[in-house]
Amino acid sequence: xxxxxxxxxxxxxxxxxxxxxxxxxxxxxxxxxxxxxxxxxxxxxxxxxxxxxxxxxxxxxxxxxxxxxxxxxxxxxxxxxxxxxxxxxxxxxxxxxxxxxxxxxxxxxxxxxxxxxxxxxxxxxxxxxxxxxxxxxxxxxxxxxxxxxxxxxxxx
Numbered sequence: 001x002x003x004x005x006x007x008x009x010x011x012x013x014x015x016x017x018x019x020x021x022x023x024x025x026x027x028x029x030x031x032x033x034x035x036x037x038x039x040x041x042x043x044x045x046x047x048x049x050x051x052x053x054x055x056x057x058x059x060x061x062x063x064x065x066x067x068x069x070x071x072x073x074x075x076x077x078x079x080x081x082x083x084x085x086x087x088x089x090x091x092x093x094x095x096x097x098x099x100x101x102x103x104x105x106x107x108x109x110x111x112x113x114x115x116x117x118x119x120x121x122x123x124x125x126x127x128x129x130x131x132x133x134x135x136x137x138x139x140x141x142x143x144x145x146x147x148x149x150x151x152x153x154x155x156x
Contacts, residue, residue, distance in 0.1 A: 003028040007053060018060040025053030027088065036096055045092035053085035055106075079118050082111040098129030 007023035014021065029047035033040060057063060057080050067074040085108035094100045106120040 001028075001030050002047075004050065005047075018058075018062070020058055020060045020063050022056040022058065023054065025085070026050040027053075027090075029090075031092065034096075039096035040094070041096045042092055042094040042100075045090075045094075047088070047090040047092065049085060049088040053088055053108075055080060055083040055085055055108075057081050076120075079110055079116065080120070083118055084108050084111055094128065098127045099125065100128045101125050 004026045005028065007025050007027065011019065011021055011023040027047045027049050029045065031045040031047075032043050034043055057077055063077060067077050083106070085106050087105070087107040089105045091103040092100070102122075102124045104120075104122045104124075106118070106122075108118055110116045110118050
């Protein structure tokens, strides 16, 4: 059981100056972990909001590029731009080989002047172990480049 996960702290994990998403509020639920010798799995995980949540999608260069790529994406981003979430439900599962399956429902109101109701049903599948490996490789490459640059600066 997990309780009172602060979504602002989760959003703060985004790297870089241009954070695309801000979150506020707390979620709780159950994430049944199955630990193997060298594996981790989650079976029938569930999360729900403890009270109202706030989701804000900021107009960063990456968000702007996504919006320009597809009208449906632009409409979705506009709807989520400043959203008060009254009902959040997530079903999560992850197999031992790293495949995460998420099914998320968000119900709320866009806080823009027209105050439009929003219902978003979203599913996602991704191998998070592969994602973490690729991020780690990217971090290692970035660190090597920075180390070389600093060494060159010292030699001058």
